[in-house]
Amino acid sequence: MASTALLALCSAGAFSGLAVEAGAGVCHATPIYAGHSWQEATFRLDVAGSTLSRYLRDLLVAAFPDLQLRALPRKAITQLKKRCCYVSLDFEGDLLNPDRHHPATFCLGNGCSVCLSSERFRCPEPIFQPRLLGQTKPGLPALVFQALQKVPARLRTRLADTVVLAGGSTLFPGFTERLEMELEAQCRRHGYGALRPHLVAKPGRGTAVWTGGSMVASLRSFQCHWITRAMYQEYGSRLVHEVFN
CATH class of the missing domain: 3.30.420.40 (ATPase, nucleotide binding domain)
Structure with a gap:
């Protein structure tokens, strides 16, 4: 641990x-x-990845009401978020200027595709401005x-x-x-x-x-912190507290 x-x-x-x-x-x-x-x-x-995925779904539903995107699988939303979204360095300025929206098209895999505009940079913005999701x-x-x-x-x-x-x-x-x-x-x-x-x-x-865990586990000084299955079966849960405290 x-x-x-x-x-x-x-x-x-x-x-x-x-x-x-x-x-x-x-x-x-x-x-x-x-x-x-x-x-x-x-x-x-x-506010983190899962929250942003739900927020992106809401943005897409509002932008494309005829495509019934509410039922889009979470995996597709996640792929869309990873491939198309980015953080704006000037959110308010980009939002007000359509020439700075950089549209991108994404195939949904069900025969439909969507062209994202401001949704690309609006999706991750709640990490910097949680108030967009009603958080204080x-x-x-x-x-x-x-x-x-x-x-x-x-x-x-x-x-x-x-x-x-x-x-x-x-x-x-x-x-x-x-x-x-x-x-x-x-x-x-x-x-x-x-x-x-x-x-x-x-x-x-x-x-x-x-990566950090694998590096720490390979250190010689870490070897005294291992608990084997046999040790746990012999001493029980109290051994966890003795070793890791």
């Missing part, structure tokens, strides 16, 4: 930093120092900043130097640039202009937690 935030950092070769996870279910911003999670400085956003929490950039703000001042710069992105929802084109832009704006707005967060966005970050 291990913190997914720590494993995300391990995938980037770090044991201290800030893990920004955006997967299927939730988003987290978790500071890690010397391999330990800072729970009181961890922030959660209940701030977006992910603000939560990342709050996580940095919560850690002791002496460690803030060190953790900001390694902001590791992890999870499939960080793979949208434009995600890294938008997060970096808004995070820097948050720092300036709140008097932390000298703080320069450095985002680490590796190509394989969609499976960063798995």
